[in-house]
Amino acid sequence: MARVLESKLLPSFSVGAGMPPHDVCGLPRIASAIFRGEYPFAYIEFRDPKLPVKISLSAFNPFIPLNEKDSAIPTAILRYKVENTKREKVEGTVCWSLQNACGNDGILGAARTNGAYTGQRNEFIDEEALRGVRMTQEKYAEDDIRFGSMALVTTHEDVTCLEAWSRSGWWDDAQAFWDDFKADGEFTDNGVHDPTPENWSNITSLGLKFSLEPGESVELPFIFTWYFPTRENYWNPDEDLHGAKLRNRYADFYKDAWDAAGYVAANINRLEKETRDFASAFYGSTLPAVVLDAAGANMSIMRTQTGLWLGDDRYYAFEGCSDNAGCCPMNCTHVWNYEQALAYLFPRLESTMRLTDFTENIYDEGKMAFRTHLPLGKHLWKWHAAADGQMGCILKYYREYLMSGDMEFLKLIYPAAKQALSFVWLEWDKDEDGVMEAVQHNTYDIEFLGANTMMGTLYLGALKAMEKIATVLGDEQYAAKCRSIYEKGSAKHVEKLWNGEYFVQDCNPENAPRYQFGPGCLSDQLLGQWFCEVVELGHVLPGDKVKKTLESIFNYNWRPDLSEHDSVQRTYALNNEAGLLLCTWPNGGRPRYPFTYADEVWTGIEYQVAAHLIYEDMLAEGLAIVKGVRDRHDGAARNPWDEFECGHHYARAMASWSLLLALSGFHYSAPDKWIAFTPKVDAWDFKCFYSTGSGWGTYSQQILTGKLSAQIGITYGELEIRQVRLALPRGSSAASVTTSASGAILERDNDFATITFAKPVKIKAGEALEIEVG
DSSP states (O other): OOOEEEEOOOSOOOOTTOSOGGGTTTSOEESEEEEEEETTEEEEEEEOTTOSEEEEEEEEOOOOTTOHHHHTOSEEEEEEEEEEOSSSOEEEEEEEEEEOOTTOOSSSOSOSBSTTOOSEEEEEEEOSSOEEEEEEESSSOTTSTTOOEEEEEESOSSEEEESSOOOOSTTHHHHHHHHHHHHHSOOOOOSOOSOOOTTBOOEEEEEEEEEEOTTOEEEEEEEEEEEOOEEEOOSOOSTTTTTOEEEBGGGGTOSSHHHHHHHHHHHHHHHHHHHHHHHHHHHTSSSOHHHHHHHHHHHGGGGSTTEEEBTTSOEEEOSEEOSSSEESOSOOTTTTTSOOHHHHHSHHHHHHHHHHHHHTSBOTTSOBOSSOOSSTTSOOOOSOOBHHHHHHHHHHHHHHHHHHOOHHHHHHHHHHHHHHHHHHHHHTOTTOSSOOOSOEEOTTSSEEOSOOHHHHHHHHHHHHHHHHHHHHTTOHHHHHHHHHHHHHHHHHHHHHHBOSSSBOOSOOGGGSOSSOOTTOEETTTTHHHHHHHHTTOOOSSOHHHHHHHHHHHHHHHEESOOTTOOOOSOOSSOTTOOEEBSEEOTTSOOOSSOSTTTTOBOHHHHHHHHHHHHHTTOHHHHHHHHHHHHHHSSSSSSOTTOOOBSBBSOGGGGGGHHHHHHHHTOEEETTTTEEEEOOSSOTTEEEEEEEOSSEEEEEEEEEETTEEEEEEEEEEEEEEEEEEEEEOOTTOOOOOEEESSSOEEEEEETTEEEEEEEEEEEEETTOEEEEEEO
16 A cells, blocks of 8 residues: 555646646545644644554754754754554555755746756765765756755665656656555665756655554654755846855855755754754743744744845845745845844844844935845945835844844944934934924835824834933933934824824825825834834833724724725735725725725734734734734635735734734843843733743743742743843732842832842753742
8 A cells, every 4th residue: 555645635626738747646645634833843644544554744944043053954854653553563664755956946847857957966875874865966066056955864774765766758757656666665776876868857765664563653754955055146137236146154054965964863853852942932832822823833934035044144035935036125124124033033143134234235324225235235225215114223223232232233333323313304304303204115115295103103213212222322412312302203293193093194195196195094003113112112102092093903904804895906815804904094085096005904014013902901902813814824725834915925924923022021131131021911820932132931920819920941042130020910919029049129110020139140041030929
């Protein structure tokens, strides 16, 4: 008996020339399969009553926050578990077949024969620690994007291998493979060992054999690695950029795919343990399952072709990616305003994006190019400055400082950050009253005219961030200027834009260029306020009006059922699905041609609004939005690991990480050595993942008879803190503190406790700081 290890194929089967033979759709498959995704792991349980064994799969790639090198290994690891559930001995083989893709440029199709292929070689190698097939090619030089190698290996000892399928017409190669494999699970040497002729690629098959007595089980690991060191700038037509060679960072760590496979095999136990430690810490949380699903699924974006970690040790990114190219290059500041996952899981990589923003992309007058040209140092992107992107970069600069405490980083970027903020007073806020009034290019790919709080809250947040940074660096005069403009601007936004329910745009669309929103209710109108919550800068607009605005956004823009919604724009949610519209006009005044995308639904904005609702204690509303997003990505209508916008795996969706921050009330300052947790759900028995620039782990707390017991644990790295801020049970009379570290002093401020230690406490991996307030 032989089966393809996947469930029976699902409709549609309407293919004019028949289902493609390279997918061998006509071979027997498993009756059904159950998939569970908890990135970076995928679990599949195969179900088939005709099989004499029970088979399941655990697949992952190493993903260890703060360890970017091991998290960027070009590998996929698949571990099949086979259990003998019968009363007699069972023998069998689990086989992987893989095409040698070396030479393909990613545009030519997957067919075995095309002009990309010549001189491919597959070679079976048996070493002490691993064995498998090394796949190479001889046609292209090392600096060609088509140059590379692949490896399919295992640490399992009992293997059978077909180095290369036969090369013949029609589908004789697949027939020969299947007949040979089905006969006895053992491959017969077919004599094909030479390099492929013109236009041919190789296919290899590696089988892992097993023999199980009744009740026994075995795990069969496959390790797939690849090595394609060179990229090419194909997206910029400019003569000095197009075709420029770029090197993947992983190429500095490995010589080829076989070398990478050797590293994985030698370290597989550690790599899997540390990845599982992260998954256990993250998914073992008491946070709502739908939130873990949203944030967990979108972590995967940073490992897709949306992101590039290049040889200069900097991280670059498209907005998203199409099937064979990136979308909207590169490091788009306004889209990446929403992302929080990379910043909290791999903060050093995130900080390299700030280096690019502020040391490479600033014009002399302070205008920031909101897209990056690669290679660096050629010429800057020539377009309007993006008001939202430029202000967001200042907030991100402040966030990176809080995560790292790196004073050299703070000092290096400060002059350019001052330039970027000062540009506002040359371009958007010439009277320095704290309100942008001139034309503001933004993430909707158009220009808003007149004051609005989408740009305004980002501007106010940038002013507050720069005031704090200037104070740290002793630039008191600049700090005072930022504070003065902020205070004027905060008041003026209310005076000019508050309509009693939400903030509008100070613009009459009838007398303005197209694509304004005027009196509309914009979902993004508090974007900067959301970011200020993330970095604990507090309210930049009055708290009561922030809360009322969020209520209005939910009441007017949230649609539990989109069946009656009119939209001729791009469609991301439809029929009876739920979604948050980008803008509505509850009081009338919709322009004849409102801003582009106004009637669309974007997951990144949905998450931003949902997290902000949670920050303001509107949990039911925030979680309803999150559920609506994830219900749309149910695996049938849409891929649960692909929230798309302008391309697959769209970066804005990583705003979902802020849901964790909001629900846990997590804040952290590396320079000041303090950490805070104020759980919004299940505070009596709470547990969640958290991460800092030096370590990550879990925070847990229990409340019993008015006493708060808390544990700050470190799983990886270390954490040094001098102060802990916690939320006490409402009405608590707690007046004493006991900790596992000495020298703790308790201060009360209503329902909040601040525990300060006489000297910094260092928590190492495997340790926890225990606190009891009662």
